[in-house]
Amino acid sequence: MDKAAHHRKIIHIDMDAFYASVEQRDNPEYRGKAIAVGGSPEGRGGVVATASYEARKFGVHSAMPSKQARQLCPEIIFIRPRFSVYKEVSQKIREIFGRYTDLIEPLSLDEAYLDVTEDKQGIGSAIEVAKLIKQAIKDELSLTASAGVSINKFVAKIASDMNKPDGLTFIGPSSVEAFMERLQVEKFFGVGKVTAAKMKGMGLHTGADLKTLSEEEMVKHFGKTGRFYYQIARGIDDREVQPNRETKSIGAEDTFPYDLTEADEMLTELDRLSEIVARRLQNYQLRGRTVTLKIKYSDFRQITRNQSFAEPVGDTSIIAETAKKLLLATEPDGKSIRLLGVTLSNFGDLLKPAKDDHSNQLELFEE
Numbered sequence: 001m002d003k004a005a006h007h008r009k010i011i012h013i014d015m016d017a018f019y020a021s022v023e024q025r026d027n028p029e030y031r032g033k034a035i036a037v038g039g040s041p042e043g044r045g046g047v048v049a050t051a052s053y054e055a056r057k058f059g060v061h062s063a064m065p066s067k068q069a070r071q072l073c074p075e076i077i078f079i080r081p082r083f084s085v086y087k088e089v090s091q092k093i094r095e096i097f098g099r100y101t102d103l104i105e106p107l108s109l110d111e112a113y114l115d116v117t118e119d120k121q122g123i124g125s126a127i128e129v130a131k132l133i134k135q136a137i138k139d140e141l142s143l144t145a146s147a148g149v150s151i152n153k154f155v156a157k158i159a160s161d162m163n164k165p166d167g168l169t170f171i172g173p174s175s176v177e178a179f180m181e182r183l184q185v186e187k188f189f190g191v192g193k194v195t196a197a198k199m200k201g202m203g204l205h206t207g208a209d210l211k212t213l214s215e216e217e218m219v220k221h222f223g224k225t226g227r228f229y230y231q232i233a234r235g236i237d238d239r240e241v242q243p244n245r246e247t248k249s250i251g252a253e254d255t256f257p258y259d260l261t262e263a264d265e266m267l268t269e270l271d272r273l274s275e276i277v278a279r280r281l282q283n284y285q286l287r288g289r290t291v292t293l294k295i296k297y298s299d300f301r302q303i304t305r306n307q308s309f310a311e312p313v314g315d316t317s318i319i320a321e322t323a324k325k326l327l328l329a330t331e332p333d334g335k336s337i338r339l340l341g342v343t344l345s346n347f348g349d350l351l352k353p354a355k356d357d358h359s360n361q362l363e364l365f366e367e
């Protein structure tokens with residue numbers, strides 16, 4: 001038996017400039033042009049959902065205010081998103097994945113983990129399966145995807161991002177450990193800005209640096225996720241690819257670099273977090289009935305408050321208003337707050353992508 005047989009074979013697939021590529025495919029006049037999906041046509045308000053690679057050359061990227069995108073790239077064309085089309089494409093790529101494995105864990109409309117340790121067609125090579133999937137996406141949908149192939153989810157996900165667009169990156173069993181040692185901590189999936197800054201402050205810049213800390217020390221400094229980082233730094237990630245897991249909640253939270261004490265500041269943060277949550281809901285094509293506000297005070301006391309609606313909600317304004325009302329009911333002025341979080345849950349069953357394992361929590365709550 002060869003050595004590789006002891007390892008899982010995991011593929012992470014992520015579509016290239018997803019919404020923008022679909023728009024360029026369906027509207028030939030946009031091909032080769034700098035386009036942004038989302039944001040307002042005049043570049044007045046809103047943020048960019050994604051930009052074509054032509055626009056990215058000017059520095060335009062997801063979540064950038066459209067005004068700034070217009071400044072960086074005056075000829076940029078703003079396009080209204082067509083979510084129903086993206087959802088349709090998403091279903092088609094899942095159908096292609098399904099030819100090779102039933103162990104498919106979608107992370108959003110445009111990305112998924114696949115376990116092809118035993119692929120349905122007996123191909124045996126995960127690299128070959130990834131090539132066939134990329135080719136099918138090209139032939140049948142006229143779109144490109146990038147794939148990462150490795151022995152676990154964590155490394156596969158990082159790998160898929162390394163040679164975009166139209167990339168295929170393989171990190172084999174014997175290279176995983178060295179790969180993780182060289183990896184900068186900010187590239188660690190799940191490490192947000194605040195955590196990365198904290199790590200750097202401690203002189204921890206790479207996976208190799210993280211390995212100098214014991215598991216106990218990691219937990220002491222980084223809480224529960226410290227244990228996860230401890231393992232990941234060693235290239236160990238035993239999480240299974242979980243098909244058909246339901247998304248139970250989508251949220252965003254932020255630990256502030258300094259404690260907030262003024263209600264005005266807190267309300268501004270809630271506007272920002274609500275916008276992130278609304279955008280994520282849109283990416284998953286979900287709406288929820290319950291808005292939950294999480295508050296962590298500087299003394300680490302934590303409370304949550306929630307409000308439920310008869311009908312599912314998903315717009316920034318409703319989420320923000322609800323979160324702010326919940327905050328004001330706690331009489332926050334003068335209190336010292338180090339973290340705020342906004343979460344939507346209690347979804348209708350519009351779509352049931354995978355979710356809620358450790359990786360997704362990390363992703364969904366990225367600062």
Ligand code: DCP
Nearest residue numbers: 014015016017018019020049050062063110283
């Ligand atoms: N998206 C969004 N808002 C964000 C990030 C993404 O609305 N802040 C949407 C638009 C993207 C889609 O989700 O097309 C997929 O997100 P990705 O992060 O995979 O970005 P892209 O597929 O656009 O580009 P890449 O080629 O870097 O994967």
Ligand code: MG
Nearest residue numbers: 014015016017
């Ligand atoms: Mg993508």
